Amino acid sequence: MIYFHNDYHDMCHWKVLEKMTSLHEQPMPGYGEDPCCAQAAQKIRALCGSEDVAVHFLVGGTQTNLTVISAALRPHQAAVGAETAHINVHETGAIEATGHKVIALPSDDGKITAGQVEELVRLHRASADCEHMAQPKLVYISNPTELGTIYTLAELEALSSVCRTYGLYLYADGARLGYGLTAKNNDVSLSDMARLCDAFYIGGTKCGSMFGEAVVIANDALKEDFRYLIKRHGGMLAKGWQLGVQFDALFENDLYFTICAHANRMADRIRYTLQELNVPALAQCTTNQIFPIFSDAFLEELGKDFTFTEMHRVDATHRAVRFCTSWATTEESVDALCSAMRQIAKA
Amino acid sequence: MIYFHNDYHDMCHWKVLEKMTSLHEQPMPGYGEDPCCAQAAQKIRALCGSEDVAVHFLVGGTQTNLTVISAALRPHQAAVGAETAHINVHETGAIEATGHKVIALPSDDGKITAGQVEELVRLHRASADCEHMAQPKLVYISNPTELGTIYTLAELEALSSVCRTYGLYLYADGARLGYGLTAKNNDVSLSDMARLCDAFYIGGTKCGSMFGEAVVIANDALKEDFRYLIKRHGGMLAKGWQLGVQFDALFENDLYFTICAHANRMADRIRYTLQELNVPALAQCTTNQIFPIFSDAFLEELGKDFTFTEMHRVDATHRAVRFCTSWATTEESVDALCSAMRQIAKA
Amino acid sequence: MIYFHNDYHDMCHWKVLEKMTSLHEQPMPGYGEDPCCAQAAQKIRALCGSEDVAVHFLVGGTQTNLTVISAALRPHQAAVGAETAHINVHETGAIEATGHKVIALPSDDGKITAGQVEELVRLHRASADCEHMAQPKLVYISNPTELGTIYTLAELEALSSVCRTYGLYLYADGARLGYGLTAKNNDVSLSDMARLCDAFYIGGTKCGSMFGEAVVIANDALKEDFRYLIKRHGGMLAKGWQLGVQFDALFENDLYFTICAHANRMADRIRYTLQELNVPALAQCTTNQIFPIFSDAFLEELGKDFTFTEMHRVDATHRAVRFCTSWATTEESVDALCSAMRQIAKA
């Protein structure tokens, strides 16, 4: 069986593991106040082009989202995201668990626009009984999105500008940020993210580490007492240096970007084959996820040798599925998949 | 100015006030443990055709909704309602404030169907990663709905049956229940509500009292410790007998039904006129709310003498608005409104 | 039976009822945006000596406490109060329900001191792992306290000064504020409260109204979006003018102060008798509550004709109980109680 069903079934890049195990005998201060975290944070600040951003390391994405969002909002305020947003559909109501509504905006490709946000806020403020509705205060985007699409710099600039005009926070979930920043049509850098977002996180779990996400906070209003908030939600790892050391390894010699670019190239090869076979897709994306729509018969055949994730049924005989590549995906695996798809298509 | 903008701009029916003031000199036990509440609860149990339902009195609707729903759900569970549901749009995230997601189902007329609920639950349970999503556990309906429509007995039976099949609770927000139960095409009784719902509330605030809602709990699983939950959310009125005495007055000699039927008749007269003038409406309803769509010019003229509520813009020159009648609406007011509408339409 | 067991078993002062019923036929805007609330708020601002304080009206005390406190705190912050504080023991965890810890300070008389607060905050900040502990941010006091004692102006000044020095909010629960402000040894005025507290509430329910508490917010940081927060917690009364009109009546010709002073005088007469009889008390207080310690035998006899509240057992044969007076307590009732106590003591 060859695995394409997600991007977290492999442990981590060997350089990450090597760096972590090299510290096996080294006593370390607890709770993230150690030299590994300090050094990784310094590298991240450098890549963000700012000494002023705060950097914290958390174990996982849901934990990170709920901690940042609940840190940013007053009780009556809501997060706004695409209806496909991870916080809206795949976190078991973790944001609501902190007391906040998620306002879902329609979206075909996983992205939301500055125009949608502006209209929502204007309608809210124009309403005579606005205090009877949750107040939109934070815009949540994923980059890449849950459908593998990415924001252009112009789109991000527009979103950031609307948020600043109306006093909203812009927060980006970067669970797969590495794949986004290295996609071939991407024009956004880490320093753009830090300049345009109030906060975002750089995903480790799905981009080469064992676990861990690095939160970058650019807006001073969100920095205060952030460690209390991590602890309050159970997100403060006792041996927090394990988070720092992994990001330290990922940002040594651009490893993070190199391995994510590799995954994108692997995905591109699958995309070429799908194009060649005229297979439709849920979304046009350029990152490490691919969402083709196949017939049930095709998938039954393909499923004999390859794993993928079920998305949803499209019609009586077709389903959308997901294929993921990662730092660990080999050319051989991709060749095998592409050739199998050509074979089944031909049959 | 003649007022049609809502059904709570008048204090209360005079019989309610009279009964309350008659007790001015009477010392009473606190927190709802008084003879007024006991007597009102007894009348409600009789109307529900069950000695087993628990009855509690709370001050307002949002308070009631959040108390019942948070009493029913475990932390990871969600309430399901129409996208127009009051809990989804007009309670400032009060349900989310208790930690629970509101799952919104599409609806044109404010109602949801047994089929929608069944599909949602089946999809949830069929999902390989269902624990990554909030679990649907309680179905919230309003009867009448926010668009003035009512559920038929058959629709309620179907919803109740699906809920019981799948282990969900059915809860009905009856802020305007009196108008629903007395609508001319209604075939649902209070005892049907008590038989088919796990809990519901009988609205007082919008149906003749100064304030107050009567919660009826039919399902034993929701009865335990309910007074703790009222208190925890700040809903336990020190002089709680004031709630009981009002419902006692409302359920004396069918006053509740008489005055709501009057409001519906007044609304019907407005509806006839609108029909006569071929005015379209947001929804076809038979209760005390009417949602016509008028031109801006028409509304500007009408707004000189009559109040109504803005709903939303329908197109460049038309808006949907809301007219409400109540126990306090007089025939003279309705005549004046109808005649003004005819005049403006003719001009 | 003559009732001394609490100060909310009577409906309201007749002038409050008269003013409310006089508006029976008057249509009113909803949700507190009416002329009654505006006028009552204006009177309260005048008494507070400030045009800048925000005034809101809520139905009950627990609702008010949880709304103000959750409006003031970020998620990781705690309220600090006496171990006897109402929020700590008698609100079913309503503050915790909003996500915040209540830090309890020891207290014999229901009061806490500036020194206690300062020590707590200094210890917290000096701790190497302060982010592992809830952060003290709001000081909750009751004036009068749950034991009927009151703060002197000097004590309030000291508390306020410590709070400002360390960036904490000072919030006063004034459920019985009228009794405190008119106690014979009181030197605090409403304008002192407004000057020294960041927020406080003026109790109506226990001081002459049917229901209702008036929140006064002096600190700008707590004013923003407060109506959203009232609504989110289910505290926004549809016919909110009923709250305003009651406070309007209470602050007409000093009614609030006159009737509370009467209650204190009635309590003083009981206190003289207790002193005369050498009855010990839980606390030395000058307001409308009295906490004597009697033998079980004495209470059995007294309980035949008079009601009181059980506090707790003091030793094998003695219990502390509570007597309350109110605006509605007559001289005849007090005479009857005092004479009964003398009789039983003599026997």
Place this chain on the structure above:
Amino acid sequence: MIYFHNDYHDMCHWKVLEKMTSLHEQPMPGYGEDPCCAQAAQKIRALCGSEDVAVHFLVGGTQTNLTVISAALRPHQAAVGAETAHINVHETGAIEATGHKVIALPSDDGKITAGQVEELVRLHRASADCEHMAQPKLVYISNPTELGTIYTLAELEALSSVCRTYGLYLYADGARLGYGLTAKNNDVSLSDMARLCDAFYIGGTKCGSMFGEAVVIANDALKEDFRYLIKRHGGMLAKGWQLGVQFDALFENDLYFTICAHANRMADRIRYTLQELNVPALAQCTTNQIFPIFSDAFLEELGKDFTFTEMHRVDATHRAVRFCTSWATTEESVDALCSAMRQIAKA
């Protein structure tokens, strides 16, 4: 510098690391549904002497406590623990963040008794206004406690019996359970824990693993939907097999018990020296923590070569501090510490 300030400054036992790294190339199912977790759970079930207990793996202790406790309680219910309980003082209000009060019982040695619990519950239930107070429903103990003391089997039996009599849950925080189960005066086994507690967790982080705690749920009422609750609080690790594999290693050939027993022996040697030097202690304990009280001068000298944790000031010239041993503590380190203490004492 030789480190005794905590038991989590070393990464993990080498066998844990070896087992984890051996799986570096192995693709694994996500979210804890993998063979490593299954095998570790099976070993734990065997040690618990029950095939019926549910076993889940979470990353850290605060996360575990808040997930279990919020899974067990209805909204108005409270957890009861010692005033020194970790959930009461060192988790930044994480339990309150889930909406629940922590009721603190006085304790000198970190333990609470069956008698204390029974009295609390009886007083609560006997109260006429019990619904105005948070309802005690879950008893939280730590074993060993925050002061290093352990429960005897008789004490645990008594607590369990009271909890069952009154319908409360008994939950044990086992962050350092290994040290407790191997203490020389211990008479409690894992199967006793599983028999007497409704749920408990076996600590990994402080007992030899990189991170991770194993929750054991014995009471069926707490088992349902537990994975939803882990996810909702952000505690579901994508590469959850990393948790399972570590516990699998810890429970291979009794490694967990062997290494914890070693730590206790190291601590005993320090205790002997302290006894010899007549140094008083905060608590008499037999596990890997020691809480001696030294003069400031002594600590200044000792602090030059050894690390320890500050507890609190005892008097003007003395402080209580904490020394910890762990699986990683060497005899050489302990000898150095003991000899330094003797030297300073002599000087």
